[in-house]
Amino acid sequence: MESIVTYSLVLSAVLFTMGVLAVLVRRNPLIMFMGIELMLNAANLAFIAFARHLDKLDGQVIALIFMAVAAAEVAIGLAIIVSIYRFRRDVDVDAVNSLRG
Amino acid sequence: MDVLVQMMANAPLLSIIIFLPLAGAIIITLMSPARTHTIKWFAFWVSVVTFGISLFLLAGGGSFEHFSHVEQYTWLPQIGVSYHIGVDGISLWLVLLTTLLLPVSILSSFSAITKREKEYYILLLLMGFALAGTFVALDLFLFFLFWEAVLIPMYLLIGIWGSGRRIYAATKFVLYTVVGSFFMLLAIIGLYVYADSLGHATFDFIWLRSHLAPPELQTWFFLAFFLAFAIKVPLFPFHTWLADAHTEAPTAGSVLLAALLLKMGGYGFIRFCLTLFPEASVSAAPWVMALAVISIIYGALVCAAQTDFKRLIALSSVAHMGFVMLGIFSFANTSIGQVGATIQMVNHGVTTGALFLLVGVVYERRHTREIAQYGGLAAVMPQYYNVFLITMLASVGLPALNGFVGEFLILLGAFRADWALGGLATFGVVLAAIYLLTMFRKVFHGECTNPENRKLLDLNARELGYLVPLVLLMLWIGLYPKPYLGAIKPAVDNTVKSVMRIATGSISYARSGEKAAAVLAQVQPAEPTGGDA
Amino acid sequence: MGVSFAAGKVSALLPMGVIVLAALLLVLLDVLWRGRANRRLAAMGAVAVIVAGIAQLVYFPRIPAQVFSGALKFDGFAAIVAFAVLAILLLTLILSPAHVARMGLRGGEYYALLFLSASGMMLLPAARGLVSIIICIELVSLPLYVLAGYNRRLAFSREAGFKYFLLGAFASAFMIYGAAFIWGTTGTLWLSGIAESLPSPENRALLLLGLGLLLVGFGFKTALAPFHAWVPDVYEGSPTPVTAFMAAGVKLAVFAVFLRVLMEGMMPLAEFWRLGLYVLAVITMCLGNLLALHQMSLKRLLAYSSITHAGYLVLGLVAANAEAISAVLFYLLAYGAAVIGSLALVAAWAVRGTDDVYISDLRGAAERQPMAALALTLFMLSLIGFPITAGFIGKVLLFYAAYKAGYIALLIIAIINTMVSVYYYLRVVQAMYILPQEERAKPAEPAKSGGDAGGALSPVAWPYLTVVLVSAVVVLVLGLVPRSLLVWLSIYSF
């Protein structure tokens, strides 16, 4: 496996982990959501890298598709988060737990 | 009349017996809850008609060695389930007992139940439906269906119309039973898979009976079935649901519980365990017999300490059903034990059913079950005294009453299979006398001091109406059991054939003393060779 | 399959085409009718569903139909799922108007979103490549994120939507990342392809990593522990019809495709994922049951029960044999019927301002509304897996499949869980039939003893009643005479 592929894979792994951590440790929904985007892009990066490795175009196509998916998610997600904003000024997710048990 | 008999002989009797109560229940759902009087009598007559029809089972005059009145319709061919029912000497009397006790318990509820009558009678009829089905199902899937169908009506009967800690009792009853039955379901599926592996995916009892699973499989299946049945019976360590359920249930509920639900266990053992898992049954026999004997002794001892009228009778079932279990698993070269067990199931149904009805009579008048609350009733309620006396004696196993026939045969068989356990069990006869007579004494003898009791009314016509038939039955079975045994014997022999072949091969009866065996070698012509003959 | 963009038999797409169009149409109509046409919209939608159903019937794929160079492959299995989804959608539509009105919401997008999600569900079982699968799952989920939080007036609902979305997106990110690795190691995303072009055993680590991450996504959608945590909150918070739609629909569609992915794509890797799913199944069953024991809110109880049932269903996945396919599908249908029915009653009885019913509110239901009580009892029994109900047949089939595959230990765990579950399902029956009005069932715990109004159950309005009756009938029919369904399932499995 040529080095560039390996590097980009490692990079994507790092990105993914950062994304996960962002979701796990940050309390601001927007930042968490960014983390998720980071994870998605890590995935895309992985696709590209593998495309290079396998020498197939599919990977890049797939990456594009998933960007679209990500975009859709953003649209929905922001809407939802905004709707939350409407009702509570502070957007600390740790304040949102009226449903539990 | 003959025409009628003919007609009935051709009719799908069993299906009618099963579904008539169900139909009745459905019709009642359409009635207005306010019209309790109509509902009562309607339910009553439905059950009476069912009983009448069930009598035609005997009309054919055929022997019940093999299944008769068989009906089989494919139901779910994709998974090899068929609606397959039939009755033989073993189930015959249990079915009749069911159809008899249904009207009895309905009649006994007329004045006892004063709230939500509609639901009550619907549930009673449903019980009749499910119970009858359980005893005639010849397809394991169908059997399990009816087996479970009994639970919910009984749960509600106890829960809604029960007394005291009724919710606890009801929940305990269901959960306890479910524990067993789901494992049984697993085993049933296992059997199905086994049949499937033989290229004939089916739940059909008849087919499975002729294609036994290999012993090591049998052992597991047996254990699963054993748990389910042992809990229902109930056998010694699994009996604690019984006391609460029987005690808190309304009278009719207790009657059905004691007389029929417990029989589902015994019946299950003799019909399914012995037939489908002969090797396993034989190797388990010593343990089961031991448990049975423990149940007999332990149950009796615990009874002796009860202060609650109903609880005492409830626990006495532990001892009595212990006898049944003992009989079923006493494998020797004879089927006497199993025959005894089968007839004893009927006896216990009649006797204990009657006892619960009798307790219900005074409970309805006094609303207490404390034995201490009573005393000196003999003077106040002479009729009641006499009926109770006979019933109690039947329960004690006095000769010339039904209890003796069963217990005698069981013990005879058990003694052959294992003289030590048989002997111990025989001692249970003494204990039964102790706790029942003591209770009897406390309730009926002595001065009637409590003013509450002084103005107690004796049995009225309705009460006599449902008690007398039972008493007559006790006398009949006690004095002339021939018709009953005549139908049971061939069926049992036919059922236990395979078990016996294995058992007589194994040690399980050589234990009745090498000496005796040696003597038996010399003594003969009179050597008893029953069972597999 | 290759890369050629043969459109294939597009006619097979017609049903979901109808649904998608309907979705768009509903948005337009909503604008036209200025959002005051809740009922009419629902009616329109119903018509569309029926049309789609007919289309589905007409173009029933007796021989599997490839579309978009095999990205979608319509076969009997997919068709059956599609039918079921349509049925679920229809029932939801019947429920919705009344409920939407009661909650004082606007109709428009609500229906559109339902339809979009439904179209995704219909596509899912037909999807044949990981990409299409993931897209379909997104198509199913995104509208639901919104619907979950649709009841904006209720904090619960907002919170539900928020949680569902955040976690859902999180999970799907895992899924996509997993897909990347699978593609990278096998060079294909076609299920059939994956099975063929597996890397040599020694360098499968990455592939397995990918598979694992993929399973995370599926686990999340099907509510397997430990990915289940969102379920109770979302189910409780969402508008009840949406909950019903999710519980029945999402489970159905996702499990169907999950089955395909594992059995068509990953079978050679079975030895690996079986272990993983085995463990998940055990955790899921036990956790779901134990947490359900003390619930006060019927909706939440059902949420936990849905987790438990997901656990049971995994038995089928682990077994992964021919029997399992029809068993899982049957079980899903049985479960769907029961859960929709019960949630319909929840919606009908919803206590003012909560969109939920507490078990303690059910007291005396048997006397006030005997038929409804009877129906709810029936549903509970079906969820337990009691004879003469669909649930029983479903359990038998499922257990049979698992037994045949030789997972006795897992079965025993499942059985024990079933026993435990009896307790909390009976609590519902007990409340309705046994407990008198005045006395308390269990000491209602402070946090949630809100709706203890003491059996002030509103009478069941006709839309709810219809749904209840339909589901009751289904439960009974599938319980007593499931012949034809069993036949279809045996023919149209894959």
Place this chain on the structure above:
Amino acid sequence: MDYIYLAIVFPLLGLLVNGFFGRRMTRRAVGTIASLAILGSFAVSLVAFFDYLDAGEAARSIILLPWISLPPLEISYGFLVDGLSLVMALAVSLVSFLIHVYSTGYMADDDGYPRYFAYLNLFVAMMLTLVLADNLVLMFVGWEGVGLCSYLLIGFWYKRAAPSVAGLKAFVVNRIGDFAFLIGVFLVFWLYGTFRFTELRQSVETVALAGHLPITLIALFLFGGAIGKSAQFPLYVWLPDAMEGPTPVSALIHAATMVTAGVYMVSRMSFLYSMTEVAMLVVACVGAFTAIFAASIALVQNDIKRVLAYSTVSQLGYMFLAAGLGAYWIAIFHLFTHAFFKALLFLASGSVIHGVRGEMDMRKMGGLAKYMPHTYWHFLIGAMSISGIPLLAGFFSKDQILFAAFTSRPGIWPHAGMVLWVVGVVTALFTAFYMFRQIYLVFLTKPRFDTDEIHPHEAPASMIVPNWFLAVGSVFAGYIGLPALFAGILSLPNVFQPFVSGALAGAGHVAEAAHGAQELIKEVLTTSISVVVALVGLGLAFYLYQVRYGVTEKLKKAFAAPYRVLLNKYYVDEFYNATFVQPGRVMCEQLSRAVDLGIIDGIVNAVAFVIGALGQILRPIQTGFVRNYAWYIGGGAVLLVILLWLGLGAK
């Protein structure tokens, strides 16, 4: 003789009539019906008796109906008519009839009148079933049936505590015996495959298994039943308490008939017993011990009926002693005579009690002879007969028992005969003493009751007439079975022995032996000894209670300790109470509370609790915080991947 079952049917009819319509009929009618029913049985037995003689004394067994038939198990309503059963049937029905008649007077003003006669009829039916049965199980039916009737009749006055307790005690103690009996029955079946006496006898005698353990076991277990039913040591305790019942009941059930069932059973199974010397010796020893043991207690009792009760126990001991020595016919003979004089004694005592307003304590009686002459004579005759005053029934039967003991040489313990004889003689002494002590205390010494308070009166005719019949019996019943010696002197052949011996084993070797010359001498010797002993006892009583009236008080002080022991019946009841009853009760309560509710049910509830608790404990994991949930997902992902890789490692 096929009609013999009618003997059982008549009383049953009486039961039904009195049971159902008794409350609506006059007392006279009830009494008459009951008595007639029994008379019917007597007539039937009598006719059967003559038919039997005509038939050349050939045993007949009639099978009426099958009862429990599961081939090879065949139990039927079959009756065996032979000398033994006929003698029993005759004695039972005759005595019962007389007692029925007596009861019509004695119970005249009791409100349980119909119930009383219904029970009494049932009893006779059961007793006849017992003696006529041709198989062990049917015999057991009668066996238990009479037990039931005794339970009902002892507890007849259920309103008072004592009778109902006594009834309970009787039933339970009997059950303990029956437990052994049943086991014997099972053994019989599994050894010989039949319950019918005739077949049993064949297979026992054809297959020589003498001294074989199983046979000994059977014999001992069956004897266990007899111990219970016939109130032998250690199960005799119920009989004295049984005196709580109405006196005629004590006379009929607890003296004349039921309690002798054990003796009858042993004789009926004699063919089996004579196969095992061990069992025989056990029977003899238990009998002898019981005889002297009970007699010694009777010496000091003050309750008029208890003395008789213990005397019954002791007389039953004699019978077993005889049976145990193989002298079955003598056992039956003594049973026969005993039925008369003991019934007579009880009925007489009944008349006394009736005369003194239910007083039973002999210390509060005395000098009643002049108030109730008939009763006095009855009692006197009975007493003389039982104490073996020459030429009365009791004399002959008891004398032959002692002679049998004197001459017998059991193989396993040759000196047993002599020992048993000594015991028997001492018992005879005791018997004579306590009987005449009773005579003096009750009838002869000066009154010890307040004469203005109580005006003793003679019993009505209905009570006196039957007693005269019994009195006659007590005098002459002995002459049908005279010992060889007297048979020679009075040239009255012994008809009894040959009549019953057909049914018995070993045909009483004792008697044949008696023809030898030195045997005659021995017989003279023993006879004279027992006569002397009887007279000594009489004289002692005369001396202590007549000549030096009151000296007994001094004696009581002198021998305080032994007196108290005897008065308290060796504290046996207390012993049982302390060792079995109380511990048993405690154990049951502990079992019920600690084990059943505590442990077993505890475990069940504990399981439920643990599951529920787990549910509660786990709930907090559902925090409601998105980030926790996210953590779960992340963790789950790691777990899952690891699990998958595990599979890799495995490969």
